Amino acid sequence: xxxxxxxxxxxxxxxxxxxxxxxxxxxxxxxxxxxxxxxxxxxxxxxxxxxxxxxxxxxxxxxxxxxxxxxxxxxxxxxxxxxxxxxxxxxxxxxxxxxxxxxxxxxxx
Numbered sequence: 769x770x771x772x773x774x775x776x777x778x779x780x781x782x783x784x785x786x787x788x789x790x791x792x793x794x795x796x797x798x799x800x801x802x803x804x805x806x807x808x809x810x811x812x813x814x815x816x817x818x819x820x821x822x823x824x825x826x827x828x829x830x831x832x833x834x835x836x837x838x839x840x841x842x843x844x845x846x847x848x849x850x851x852x853x854x855x856x857x858x859x860x861x862x863x864x865x866x867x868x869x870x871x872x873x874x875x876x877x
Contacts, residue, residue: 771797775810775854782864783807788876804877808867815854817863820870821845827863 776798783789788803797811809816816836819827821844827833832853836846847863854860 770812772810772812775815778854778860779808779810779815779864782861783868786868802868802871803874805871805874807871808864813848814851815849815860815863817847817849817867818871819845819847819863819866823866823870827866830859833863 771793779800780791783800786802789807790801790804792799792801794806795809795811795816797809797816799809800807807818817827824835824845824847827847828835830853832850833847834850836843836848849860849863853863
């Protein structure tokens, strides 16, 4: 899977200045980590967002948001947003804020 530098930059701008934020290549894209925990990822096929198990129902009800799959395995608590989703500033911010709230609740690694 190829990286999407434009999406990476959008996510970097949204998350910039967040204490404990780190970036690395992962899942065929560019991952953002918070205090050692995976937060989100930018890939050519969309934005991956970690919302936590049981916290993703509201996001899955949005047009352009689907359950993340790893091969055929459903990744509960993770969603994928397409270009229309991450191109909408308010929706992208809402998803990232929800991911931040969840991942900030996790112990640091």
